[in-house]
Amino acid sequence: MSEDDDRSPPLDLRGADIAESSSKTRNCSGVTGFVAGPGPSTMEFQAPYPDQVLENVLENVLQFLSTRRDRNAASLVCKSWCRVEALTRSELFIGNCYSVSPQRATARFARVQAVAIKGRPRFADFNLLPPGWGAHFAPWVIAMAKAYPWLEKVYLKRMSVSNDDLARLAESFPSFKELVLVCCEGFGTNGLAAVASKCRLLRVLDLIESEVSGGELDWIASFPESGASCLESLIFDCVEWPINFEALERLVVRSPSLKKLRLNRFVSIGQLYRLMVRAPQLTHIGTGSFSAPEGVAQDDPEPDYTAAFAACKSYANINAEQLKSVILHCHKLQTFWVLDSICDEGLQAVAATCKDLRELRVFPIDAQENTEGPVSEVGLRAISEGCRKLQSILYFCQHMTNEAVITMSNNCPDLEVFRLCIMGRHRPDHVTREPMDEGFGAIVRNCKKLTRLAVSGLLTDRAFNYIGKYGKLVRTLSVAFAGDSDMGLKYVLEGCPRLQKLEIRDSPFGDAALLSGLHHYYNMRFLWMSSCSLSPQGCQEIARALPRLVVETIKDENEERVDDTVGTLYMYRSLEGPRDDAPGFVTILQ
Amino acid sequence: MDGTLGLLGGGGGGGGGGSSGASTNESTVSKVEVLEQDFVGMSSEATSYPAEAELELGLGLSLDRATAASVGPVSGTKRAADSVSQEGGSPTAVSQVVGWPPIRAYRMNSLVNQAKSQRAEEDKMIGEKDKSRDASKKKIYTKADLTAKEKCHLGFVKVNMDGVPIGRKVDLNAHSCYETLAQMLEDMFFRSTTTVSSIGSGGEKEQSTKASGSKLLDGSSEFVLTYEDKEGDWMLVGDVPWGMFLTSVKRLRIMRTSEANGLGPRFQERNDRQRSKPI
Numbered sequence: 001m002s003e004d005d006d007r008s009p010p011l012d013l014r015g016a017d018i019a020e021s022s023s024k025t026r027n028c029s030g031v032t033g034f035v036a037g038p039g040p041s042t043m044e045f046q047a048p049y050p051d052q053v054l055e056n057v058l059e060n061v062l063q064f065l066s067t068r069r070d071r072n073a074a075s076l077v078c079k080s081w082c083r084v085e086a087l088t089r090s091e092l093f094i095g096n097c098y099s100v101s102p103q104r105a106t107a108r109f110a111r112v113q114a115v116a117i118k119g120r121p122r123f124a125d126f127n128l129l130p131p132g133w134g135a136h137f138a139p140w141v142i143a144m145a146k147a148y149p150w151l152e153k154v155y156l157k158r159m160s161v162s163n164d165d166l167a168r169l170a171e172s173f174p175s176f177k178e179l180v181l182v183c184c185e186g187f188g189t190n191g192l193a194a195v196a197s198k199c200r201l202l203r204v205l206d207l208i209e210s211e212v213s214g215g216e217l218d219w220i221a222s223f224p225e226s227g228a229s230c231l232e233s234l235i236f237d238c239v240e241w242p243i244n245f246e247a248l249e250r251l252v253v254r255s256p257s258l259k260k261l262r263l264n265r266f267v268s269i270g271q272l273y274r275l276m277v278r279a280p281q282l283t284h285i286g287t288g289s290f291s292a293p294e295g296v297a298q299d300d301p302e303p304d305y306t307a308a309f310a311a312c313k314s315y316a317n318i319n320a321e322q323l324k325s326v327i328l329h330c331h332k333l334q335t336f337w338v339l340d341s342i343c344d345e346g347l348q349a350v351a352a353t354c355k356d357l358r359e360l361r362v363f364p365i366d367a368q369e370n371t372e373g374p375v376s377e378v379g380l381r382a383i384s385e386g387c388r389k390l391q392s393i394l395y396f397c398q399h400m401t402n403e404a405v406i407t408m409s410n411n412c413p414d415l416e417v418f419r420l421c422i423m424g425r426h427r428p429d430h431v432t433r434e435p436m437d438e439g440f441g442a443i444v445r446n447c448k449k450l451t452r453l454a455v456s457g458l459l460t461d462r463a464f465n466y467i468g469k470y471g472k473l474v475r476t477l478s479v480a481f482a483g484d485s486d487m488g489l490k491y492v493l494e495g496c497p498r499l500q501k502l503e504i505r506d507s508p509f510g511d512a513a514l515l516s517g518l519h520h521y522y523n524m525r526f527l528w529m530s531s532c533s534l535s536p537q538g539c540q541e542i543a544r545a546l547p548r549l550v551v552e553t554i555k556d557e558n559e560e561r562v563d564d565t566v567g568t569l570y571m572y573r574s575l576e577g578p579r580d581d582a583p584g585f586v587t588i589l590q
Numbered sequence: 591m592d593g594t595l596g597l598l599g600g601g602g603g604g605g606g607g608g609s610s611g612a613s614t615n616e617s618t619v620s621k622v623e624v625l626e627q628d629f630v631g632m633s634s635e636a637t638s639y640p641a642e643a644e645l646e647l648g649l650g651l652s653l654d655r656a657t658a659a660s661v662g663p664v665s666g667t668k669r670a671a672d673s674v675s676q677e678g679g680s681p682t683a684v685s686q687v688v689g690w691p692p693i694r695a696y697r698m699n700s701l702v703n704q705a706k707s708q709r710a711e712e713d714k715m716i717g718e719k720d721k722s723r724d725a726s727k728k729k730i731y732t733k734a735d736l737t738a739k740e741k742c743h744l745g746f747v748k749v750n751m752d753g754v755p756i757g758r759k760v761d762l763n764a765h766s767c768y769e770t771l772a773q774m775l776e777d778m779f780f781r782s783t784t785t786v787s788s789i790g791s792g793g794e795k796e797q798s799t800k801a802s803g804s805k806l807l808d809g810s811s812e813f814v815l816t817y818e819d820k821e822g823d824w825m826l827v828g829d830v831p832w833g834m835f836l837t838s839v840k841r842l843r844i845m846r847t848s849e850a851n852g853l854g855p856r857f858q859e860r861n862d863r864q865r866s867k868p869i
Contacts (some may be wrong), residue, residue: 126689183694209694367691396691423691480690505689 059082082492095525098136099574102143114153121528123503132583137161145172153178166191171196178204190215193222206235214241221247233260242266252279262286320346327353337361341373347379351386361394369424373398384408393418398540399430405439409446418443419454425481441466454478462489468495479504486513493517503528511538530568543589550574551589751779751844772806793839814850817842
């Protein structure tokens with residue numbers, strides 16, 4: 001699973017049977033919606049064969065459907081198909097843990113082996129959501145312990161997971177194989193120890209950017225000491241506690257299938273090297289304790305390791321010179337996450353060598369709003385000229401030019417994800433002093449496969465006009481400090497039929513703009529608007545108009561609002577109505 | 591990375607806009623130039639700790655996502671245009687905005703922690719040699735560092751320098767002694783870093799220059815490093831054991847030596863003591 005974007009495991013839960021009659025019918029664009037009932041019922045009456053045979057046939061055929069989208073489509077054909085599809089769906093994806101209850105999900109899908117659940121809204125990562133908002137794993141693990149004793153895989157993103165939850169997971173699923181926790185919190189090393197010791201078939205234990213508290217149990221030593229382990233991937237670079245290196249070494253030695261290993265900063269480069277020597281089958285290595293990479297390249301003649309290091313997602317404070325000596329070996333590099341300490345010069349080196357690059361992320365060492373920065377339009381342009389196959393880019397910089405962005409839009413037609421963060425808010429093109437409208441306009445116009453977009457810099461409503469006009473495939477849009485008026489948001493809500501996730505902060509969009517999206521909100525997973533110009537009345541109107549939408553307004557105690565505007569609006573479709581675990585600072589409008 | 595305060599460039603220095611002096615930009619510029627000349631003789635190797643430079647509020651201060659009153663002690667409003675720090679921001683300070691730029695707290699901390707890891711690794715290796723003999727699986731493994739709760743209270747503290755309107759923040763967690771902290775502050779305030787070296791090599795270099803001592807600590811410079819403790823008193827940095835310092839420090843100030851005289855007889859004693867102390 002990729003960390004940040006939406007390429008998650010296949011299936012989505014949509015269109016569950018609704019007991020009571022729903023006034024919201026299936027959306028005509030055919031994508032999602034609330035199924036009001038079976039499709040053409042004449043189909044069943046005319047069938048000359050007994051239902052049982054039909055269902056058997058269906059079951060055998062539908063088993064071959066793997067993607068979420070296909071399965072969702074199949075489930076909308078008629079009741080019979082819906083039922084059979086539900087029986088054959090083995091991977092369950094819940095994009096918003098509050099959109100459906102664990103009971104409803106487990107009741108519909110009886111034979112699930114892998115579950116993916118996402119919780120908190122993404123802007124929570126940037127401290128825009130007070131802690132304690134929700135997204136608890138507990139009700140899910142309890143329900144699944146009863147419904148899916150054969151469960152093998154769990155993927156959670158932005159969920160609150162406790163040690164008890166992990167202990168329950170470890171005890172309830174004897175065939176458990178894969179646990180991936182991304183941006184989760186609430187658990188500690190004791191929970192990990194439970195999983196390590198009880199899940200004898202564990203293949204994957206990946207902790208990615210999660211917050212792990214301490215505990216008295218040595219979780220690395222909790223893996224069974226005797227016999228070979230099935231481990232294929234062990235990622236724990238986010239664990240901020242020392243680990244037992246000797247136990248880790250023993251574990252690695254008895255894990256012949258181990259391919260991916262990402263350690264935390266409490267493992268030194270020397271120790272990492274020791275592990276690499278003892279486990280030559282490793283293909284992905286990472287560490288949080290990273291010293292000059294050229295040291296490793298010199299010691300180890302294998303270019304594979306060099307490439308692995310360069311490709312690993314750990315953050316080293318390296319400069320252009322240090323990078324160059326490594327990167328020139330990395331012709332096959334496809335994914336590269338790096339700090340901007342490499343400067344434009346470093347990016348030019350990447351562009352010169354990494355012709356196969358698909359994903360690039362450039363993070364800032366110094367996340368302030370300065371006037372100068374080490375990377376700029378120069379680096380972006382170089383990348384666009386060298387890495388024509390680029391599909392995904394996340395680029396932090398201090399300033400940018402429209403020209404460079406337009407150049408990228410022309411050079412990289414395969415772009416699916418374009419996230420540009422000009423850290424200076426409201427900053428125009430620093431050469432022409434114009435807004436960045438044209439640059440982003442070119443991206444949506446020329447990159448025909450674009451599904452995810454994050455905008456920044458000085459942007460007028462015109463930029464949003466472009467997005468609405470050309471961004472027909474855009475599913476995820478992030479907006480901050482942009483736009484002039486309600487028209488901006490209107491353009492997007494009216495123009496982007498595939499829009500599923502919209503997160504906006506500090507932009508001058510008000511109630512009129514919000515109301516213009518009524519036709520679309522049931523097709524969306526969520527809408528987040530913080531520090532905009534919404535009133536409680538406007539949000540109330542939405543809540544009244546769309547009963548299947550949960551409309552939450554969130555008040556941050558640290559914030560002083562001078563007027564009556566809504567601090568944060570977070571709304572999402574749900575089959576369950578208002579949740580019962582909302583904390584005090586959340587108001588659910590109805 | 592731009593290690594200067596951005597005074598000359600006129601750009602905002604994000605966060606920590608408190609100012610201890612009321613000087614204008616103009617006079618500050620000339621002072622900065624003077625100071626740079628004073629320190630020309632010092633090591634020009636940039637042992638930069640970019641991760642400890644100011645971070646955006648809400649990112650740096652809330653090290654613990656789950657528990658923090660996440661906006662931290664200097665909470666900015668989310669309104670972009672409003673002014674700022676509780677100490678009364680200077681007009682040149684950029685307003686502090688929560689959650690901007692959008693970088694996860696975890697990622698920020700991973701940069702910070704790279705500096706810590708050099709020291710922590712030494713501690714850990716010592717600890718492990720003792721514990722590896724223990725055959726039982728569920729052994730007690732105490733963490734050398736502080737608990738997560740205590741960590742919340744530490745971390746970033748503001749640093750202001752007399753004559754400089756824009757303050758910085760430093761992460762005390764990344765240091766284990768006064769020397770490295772003072773060295774870093776000197777780098778931050780008295781010279782600009784033009785090259786960025788890896789933390790690893792930077793750490794080693796920093797160890798070797800440790801012996802030469804910090805001018806901020808030994809009283810030989812025009813400035814002296816002071817801190818405000820939890821009771822609100824201003825004290826000279828370096829008098830108490832490091833650990834005790836960590837638990838009581840609220841913020842730092844690089845004060846003009848002439849003003850530090852007001853800190854009383856202790857300063858005089860210390861001054862005499864330090865001069866005769868072998869480096």
